[in-house]
Each structure stands twice: as C-alpha cells, then as structure tokens.
Amino acid sequence: MPEELDRIRVGSAYDVVVGRDVLASAGSLVPETAQRVLVVHSAHLVDPALVVADALRDNGFEVHEAPVPDAEAAKTGDVATHLWGQLGRAGFTRTDVVVGVGGGTVTDLAGFVAATWLRGVPVVQVPTTLLAMVDAAVGGKTGINTPEGKNLVGAFHSPVGVLCDVEVLATLPRADYVGGMAEVLKAGFIADPVILDLVAADPDAAVSPDGPATLELIHRAVSVKATVVSEDLREAGLREILNYGHTLGHAIEQAEGYRMRHGEAVAIGMVFAAELAHREGLIDDALLARHRSVLASVGLPTSYAARPLDELLVTMGRDKKTRGSTLRFVVLEGLARPTRLVGPSHGALAAAYAAIAP
Numbered sequence: 295m296p297e298e299l300d301r302i303r304v305g306s307a308y309d310v311v312v313g314r315d316v317l318a319s320a321g322s323l324v325p326e327t328a329q330r331v332l333v334v335h336s337a338h339l340v341d342p343a344l345v346v347a348d349a350l351r352d353n354g355f356e357v358h359e360a361p362v363p364d365a366e367a368a369k370t371g372d373v374a375t376h377l378w379g380q381l382g383r384a385g386f387t388r389t390d391v392v393v394g395v396g397g398g399t400v401t402d403l404a405g406f407v408a409a410t411w412l413r414g415v416p417v418v419q420v421p422t423t424l425l426a427m428v429d430a431a432v433g434g435k436t437g438i439n440t441p442e443g444k445n446l447v448g449a450f451h452s453p454v455g456v457l458c459d460v461e462v463l464a465t466l467p468r469a470d471y472v473g474g475m476a477e478v479l480k481a482g483f484i485a486d487p488v489i490l491d492l493v494a495a496d497p498d499a500a501v502s503p504d505g506p507a508t509l510e511l512i513h514r515a516v517s518v519k520a521t522v523v524s525e526d527l528r529e530a531g532l533r534e535i536l537n538y539g540h541t542l543g544h545a546i547e548q549a550e551g552y553r554m555r556h557g558e559a560v561a562i563g564m565v566f567a568a569e570l571a572h573r574e575g576l577i578d579d580a581l582l583a584r585h586r587s588v589l590a591s592v593g594l595p596t597s598y599a600a601r602p603l604d605e606l607l608v609t610m611g612r613d614k615k616t617r618g619s620t621l622r623f624v625v626l627e628g629l630a631r632p633t634r635l636v637g638p639s640h641g642a643l644a645a646a647y648a649a650i651a652p
C-alpha cells in the first residue's frame with residue numbers, strides 16, 4: 295500500500311481506505327483463503343476494473359470478470375441471476391470472493407450477489423464514484439430494484455474491505471460528481487455541519503476531485519456513515535437517519551424511470567423533508583433556506599412537480615420506513631438533530647409538495 299492513506303474503521307469489522315493511485319493494492323483486501331475472485335463492473339467502465347483484475351491475478355487469484363449493464367440497469371433480478379450462473383459455472387465456494395468496481399449501482403449489485411451466493415461470500419468494494427465512496431460501498435446495505443420500487447430486494451452484508459482511489463474521480467462526469475455531493479451534504483445536515491460550511495465556502499471547488507477540501511469532505515462523510523452503521527447495521531433505529539431525503543427521492547427516481555440520478559432525487563427529497571419539518575415548527579426559516587442554498591450552490595436540483603403527489607405517495611407507501619399504512623419521514627428538528635415525522639396528514643404532505651414546485 296502507498297503512504298498517506300486515510301483509514302476509517304467501520305465498527306470492529308473493516309476499514310474504508312482512501313488514497314490516490316491505490317487500485318493496484320486491491321489484492322491486499324482479498325482474504326488469502328480465496329482462490330477465485332469475481333470482478334463485477336459496468337460494461338461502460340472498464341479501465342479501473344482491469345487494473346483491479348490485473349492486480350488480483352498478480353496476487354495469484356483466479357480472476358473472473360463480470361461486465362454488467364450500466365447504472366440502474368445493473369440492479370435487476372435478471373442481472374443478479376446471470377451473475378449467480380457465472381459463479382456456479384466457475385465453482386465459487388464460500389471462501390471465494392466478489393469484488394465490486396464501480397458506482398453505487400455496481401457495489402449494490404455486487405454486494406447483493408455476494409450476500410446471496412451460498413448464503414454469503416465475502417465482498418470487497420472498490421467504489422469509483424463520489425457517491426459510492428462516501429455512501430453506497432460503505433455499511434453493507436446491498437440490493438436490487440423491482441418494478442414496484444427502489445432497493446425492494448436486498449440484504450445487509452458488510453464488505454470485508456473498501457478501497458477508494460480518489461484518482462479515478464478524474465474521469466467521473468461532472469453531473470455524477472454533483473450527484474454524489476447530495477449524499478455528502480446529507481451527512482452534513484444530519485450529523486456534521488462542518489461539511490455544509492466547507493461546501494458553502496467554495497462550492498465550485500467542492501465539486502472538483504482536486505478541490506482543497508475534497509479529501510476532508512470524503513473523510514467527514516464516510517465517518518458519519520461509519521459511525522451510524524457501526525451502531526445500527528440492520529437499521530433497527532438510528533440508521534434510518536441515513537435515509538434523509540430518500541422517502542420522496544426514491545419515489546421520484548422510480549417515477550422518472552431512473553433517468554434522474556439518485557443524488558439529484560435525494561436532493562429534492564431533502565428539500566421536501568425540510569419543508570415538512572418547517573411546517574411542523576421543527577426547523578426555522580434559516581435552516582429551510584440553507585437546504586436550498588447549499589444544494590443549489592453545487593448544481594443540485596431543489597424543486598420538482600413533474601408527477602402528481604398521489605402517484606408518488608403510492609410508491610412512498612413501499613418505503614422501508616413505512617409501518618402498516620403510516621409513512622415515516624426522517625426530518626430535522628435542528629441542524630444535525632435528525633428525528634422522525636410519523637404519519638403526516640395528506641394536507642401537510644400536499645403543502646410541502648406544493649412548496650417544492652419550481
């Protein structure tokens with residue numbers, strides 16, 4: 295491993311390693327007991343996966359490559375079935391390993407396939423988007439979508455290691471980098487306001503992989519996630535705070551046929567949650583305004599009206615925080631003070647939805 299690595303411990307289980315030009319050290323994260331390794335990556339993003347695959351071969355592993363459809367098209371039952379077939383034909387045993395190299399869609403899929411193959415084999419995550427580095431690859435939530443909604447099938451399955459090479463962010467399209475900032479800012483709103491200050495001080499630099507605060511932003515966002523999942527891996531309670539903005543966000547993503555990025559939809563969802571909290575008297579005008587200003591400053595959307603609320607409410611009914619017929623939202627009762635809003639009235643939901651219209 296090169297010098298100057300940032301290591302963020304997740305519970306007592308594994309490290310998130312952040313550094314530059316570290317892809318070739320991926321082999322050191324794979325348990326030596328493994329013989330075979332399946333490298334899952336988007337068919338649209340080959341280079342980092344090749345570096346990882348070569349490094350694994352150099353470490354003596356038998357490497358199988360698994361290109362999958364790009365973005366949300368990877369998170370389907372058909373793709374998972376295809377990968378299970380590949381694992382079966384290659385004779386993957388419980389000591390063999392799955393490695394996900396890519397954005398959050400790839401790490402969600404790779405993690406899910408690892409969680410389910412032989413009821414669980416180790417997974418190493420090598421995230422290549424900002425969003426996957428600070429959120430998706432960390433914490434062991436894995437899953438795929440169904441026609442009824444986002445991440446409706448999945449498992450909690452912690453990785454044995456996470457390797458973030460910030461150098462790969464140089465090729466990430468700006469819109470995808472901006473999408474990742476939504477999860478970074480989410481961590482700021484729910485737990486670490488310094489993140490909001492750093493972004494507000496220089497929003498342009500914040501959306502550059504070479505910005506002066508980039509490594510600190512990644513460190514802080516990963517640390518928020520690591521702290522939360524260390525305490526509540528299976529989302530018995532606390533972990534729900536990581537779902538800030540996701541109740542409406544996931545419904546919008548699905549309604550838009552996944553043509554809107556996850557981070558963009560979550561940004562809108564956070565403004566909606568802030569509007570709900572404001573109407574309940576939980577947050578003041580300034581904190582509500584801060585949502586719009588900091589999200590917009592990095593180029594994230596803050597308004598939406600393309601679908602009728604009642605259509606989105608049907609999907610929100612399938613959100614994992616829903617209990618029976620009662621919707622539950624993560625809201626703030628102050629900066630970095632997340633709580634739950636249980637069963638808001640249709641009137642309150644309609645007023646908040648009207649308030650986020652362009």
Ligand SMILES: NC(=O)c1ccc[n+]([C@@H]2O[C@H](COP(=O)([O-])OP(=O)(O)OC[C@H]3O[C@@H](n4cnc5c(N)ncnc54)[C@H](O)[C@@H]3O)[C@@H](O)[C@H]2O)c1
Pocket residue numbers: 336338339364365366369396397398399400402422423424425426429430431432433434435436445462463464465466467470473474477555556557
């Ligand atoms: N499991 C979790 O805890 C968790 C947390 C947050 C989000 N997610 C999931 O993550 C997904 C979103 O992840 P995402 O924003 O990374 O999207 P993504 O995986 O679709 O990646 C975005 C695009 O960037 C491309 N790409 C990736 N790395 C690149 C690189 N280094 N250079 C050039 N192009 C690159 C991909 O091929 C893709 O086209 C959603 O499905 C969301 O539900 C999961």
Ligand SMILES: O=C(O)C(=O)C[C@@H](O)[C@H](O)[C@H](O)COP(=O)(O)O
Pocket residue numbers: 429433435444445477529533534536537540614
């Ligand atoms: O890790 C978590 O917990 C999160 O909620 C993080 C979210 O950013 C992420 O999008 C997650 O996949 C959402 O999970 P879901 O349980 O609402 O499907």
Ligand SMILES: [Zn+2]
Pocket residue numbers: 429477540556560
């Ligand atoms: Zn998310």
